[in-house]
Amino acid sequence: MRTPIDLFDNALPAPDCLAELTPPVARAVGDWNGNVPAAQILYVDTDPAIADTAAFVAHFGQELLDQSANCVVVAAKRGGETTLAACLVPSAARVDVNGAVRRHLGARKVSFAPMETTVELTGMESGGITPLGLPGEWPLLVDAAVRDMPYVLIGSGRRRGKLIAPGKLFTEIPGAELVEGLAL
Structure with a gap:
């Protein structure tokens, strides 16, 4: 199948490739029931x-x-408590950690989570972190520009492979919150 992003000649529906994904991503794809079909x-x-x-x-x-x-x-840290969250922004941008993220999460201080912690808690590989299959208690902050992209290339949960999906799909992930100005 030709992909909506012209850089790739061959793609398969992710529900047909669950064995290629990490277990949490495979579960999220296999259980998907959003308005955008899996x-x-x-x-x-x-x-x-x-x-x-x-x-x-x-x-x-x-x-x-x-x-x-x-x-x-x-x-995100506030009052001795640390809360983890994920942020999804266009690759050409940076996450406004000290502005939009800090305000949205009501935190005193926000920093990037250590990669070892991210890998351990997500069950995903460094270089492949994806919003599909993240821990359910984590907020997923999505920049409006991602929602507006016709198709988005993102990690698959592993270093090998990528996922391509309509941008609006990411606002349908449980826990997703659209945040204007998330990207710098």
Whole structure:
């Protein structure tokens, strides 16, 4: 199947590729019941050596930045309590951690969560963190620009492979909150 992002020649519906995904991502895709049909979540096989955004863009070209998003996990602190949340922003942007995220979560301080913590708590691999399959108690903050993208390339939960899905799908994930100005 041809993909909606022209950089890839072959894609399969993610529900047909659950064995290629980490268990939490496979469960999220397999159990998906949003308005966007699960068959519109596509899986493309990619080289794990270029999983990180900079390497992926160096390999496929700068135009990929306009068609992809990054999911990062943050740790918000307030009154001795730490809350984890995920943020989904276009790959060409940065997360406004000290502004939009801090205000939205009502935190005194917000920083990027340590990768070891993120990997341990999500069951995903570094370089493949995706909003599908995150722990249910975590808020997922989605920048409006991601929602408005026709199709978005994101991690698959593993370094090998990527998912492609309509941008509006990410606002349908349980716990998702649309946040204007999340991206800088």
